[in-house]
Amino acid sequence: KHLEGLTELEQAKADEWWQRMKEEGGIDRFDKKEQKARKESERYIDLATAEHTDARNVGAEWLCKQTIDKLGLEEFLRDQGWSNHSIHTALSALIIRTVYAVSERSSYYYLRDNSAAAELYTGSQDWTPGINALYKVTDKLYELKEKIERHLCNVTDNLFNIDNKLMLFDLTNFYFEGSKRESKKAQFGRSKEKRSDCKLLVLALCINKEGFIRYSSILEGNTADPKSLPDMIDTLADRNPVQKEKSLIVMDAGIATGENLNLIKAKGYNYLCVSRTKLKDYTLSEDHKSVMVKDARKQTITLNKVHTEGEDYYLEITSPSKAMTESSMNKLWRERFETELKKINDGIAKKGGTKLYEKVVERTGRAIQKYPSIARYYAIDYIRNEEKPKEMLRVDWKLKDLSAIESGHGVYFLRTNVETLDERTTWDYYNLIREIECTNRQLKTDLNLRPIYHQTDDRSDAHLFFGLLAYWVVNTIRCQLKREGESCYWTEIVRRLSTQKLVTTEGRNPLGDIVQMRQCSNPSKQATAIYDKLKLKYAPFRKIKICRTQSP
Structure with missing residues (x-):
């Protein structure tokens, strides 16, 4: 040229x-x-041009994402014919539900503004599922309830080598805010949160000793504990065929009616429960030996095998601390019951008060109904006014036998149909019932399943089941950590991981190009320890993007 x-x-x-x-x-x-x-x-980036943008929470989200992968939920939903869009919507919403314990509506704003959950599935910072999609996907998941529960049972059994020799049964309830006029299941019942003003739903749960759900059912709010067991047993027998070594079902006294215990035996299971009544005619077994153990509060209790008529075997539990509690409670009930009776006499003596014989008897009956456990120890006499036979003169009362009230304090009995259980093993097995109390705590407190604001049964059922899916994720994480000696609650795990962020760093290089780098901050020492115990990766990805602003 x-x-x-x-x-x-x-x-x-x-x-x-x-x-x-x-x-x-x-x-x-x-x-x-x-x-x-x-x-x-x-x-190289000119530090004068560097800035950090679009910071999002990623620590607990990344932990949940890797756990969901272990549970195989993405592959399961794909096998059910779900599209990638639906899968990403469902699982990113599940992460939000697990980490932040918020409603479907609030989940949208967390996905849009705060969390990297959606980005972990799509790799895009711009995609957020819509509010309607979040509601619809929980309904679609509930339609697969039976299949999902079977899948998760199989995965966790294999993951943790669980034999399901022990099953724990319990019921808990959840209260609603609002009238719930469109609901058939929501009924007034005995609220364990003392919300007698609200309608309830009852959640029946069967879990194994590792805390994984083997069966769940959402029942009407006025369902009594004993009535729920037959369906639970039938479903359990279907999912867990009886093996050579029979499974042991542990339950509290509320469910353990004689009829239900016979049903459990007929289905091929063994049982262990608190006896619904205190034994009267019994003797210590000939080969008995008193065993001293500590309860959950580190108080000493005594265990003795006892002999009584019948096929079942009983263990006498004697707890001095429980005796003190029962004694003080009985004293309180006595004071309150006698106060009610004094009010009745005051009403008789008062001008314009309740004096009619029938009305006074009725009022006394209400007091007896209010304090039945203590009223049965009182002899009550109604003294009619001789001058005015239709009116009551006074009500007299006295204790029949003070020693009868004090006897049996601090003593209760465990009942089982397994002869080979020794004292300590029987006690240890029964104390596994605390695992289901821990499950209820996580559902109601850590995962905030109460109260329920949905007004239709379908939405309420889907809401509760979505919370149970979140519990599967949490319990999978906690079960692994407990095997590594770490037993902290889920809220504490989230706190430790909350310091890890996903952030975009942007600046200009000497060539004038805009350089964007999307990466996670390094986990803290506490977060690293959790990742290491679970054998998980520290971060999901690191992306670099260069935007050319001039020709080379």
Whole structure:
């Protein structure tokens, strides 16, 4: 190529040198040096232009995402014919429900503004499922309830090598805010949160000793404990065929009616429960030996095998601390009951008070009904007014036998149909019932399943089941950690991981290009310890994007 301003001789020399450089590879070496210099320049950012944007929470989300992968939920939903969009919506919403314990509506704002849950599935910062999609996906998941529970049971059994030799049964209830006029299941009942003003739903649960759900059912709010057991047993027998070594079902006294215990035996299971009544005619077994153990509050209790008529075997539990509690409670009930009776007499003596014989008897009956456990120890006499036979003169009362009230304090009995259980094993097995109390705590407190604001049964059922799915994720994490010696609650795990963020760092390099880097902050020491115990990765990805602003 002819260069302007050169003489013919200078042009000839230039052509000669150009040709020589081409033949000796000088041009290629120059290009390589230029490319190397460009690549090195791309790596450097002018600190004056650097800024951090779009920071999102990722620590607990990344922990949940890896746990959901272990549970195989993504593959399961894909096998059910779900699209990628529906799967990503469901699982990112499940992460939000697990970490933040918020409603479907609030989940949308967390996904949009605060959390990297959706980005973990799609890799995009711009995608957020809509509010309607979040409601619909929980309904679709509830339609697969039976299949999902079977899948999760199989996965966790294999993951933790669980034999399901022990099953724990219990019922708990959840209260509603609002009238719930459109609901058939929501009924007034005995609220364990003392919300007698609210309608309830009852959740029946069967879990194994590791805390994983084997059966769940959402029942009407006025369902009594004993009535719930037959369906639970039938479903359990279907999912867990009786093995050579029968499974042991542990339950509290509320469910353990004689009829239900017979049903459990008929289905091929063994049982262990608190006796609904205190034994009266019994003796200590001939080979008995008193065993001293500590209860959950580190108080000493005594265990004795006893002999009584019948096929079942009983263990007498004697707890001095429980005796003191029962004694003080009985004293309180006595004071309150006698106060009610004094009010009745005050009403008789008062001008304009209740004096009619029938009304006074009725009022006394209400007091007896209010304090039945203590009223049965009183002899009550109704003294009619001789001058006015239709009116009551006074009500007299006295204790029949004070020793009868005090006897049996601090003593209760465990009942089982398994002869081979020794004292300590029987006690240890029964105390596993605390595992289901822990489950209820996580559902109601850590995962905030109460109160329920939905007004239809379908939405309420879907809401509760979605909470149970979140519990599966939490319990999978906590079960692994407990095996590594870490037993903290879920809220504490979330707190430790909350310091890890996903952030975009942006700046200009010496070439004038905009460089964007999307990566996670390093986990703290506490978060790293959790990742290590669970054998999980510290971070999901690291992305670099270069936006060219000028031609090379």
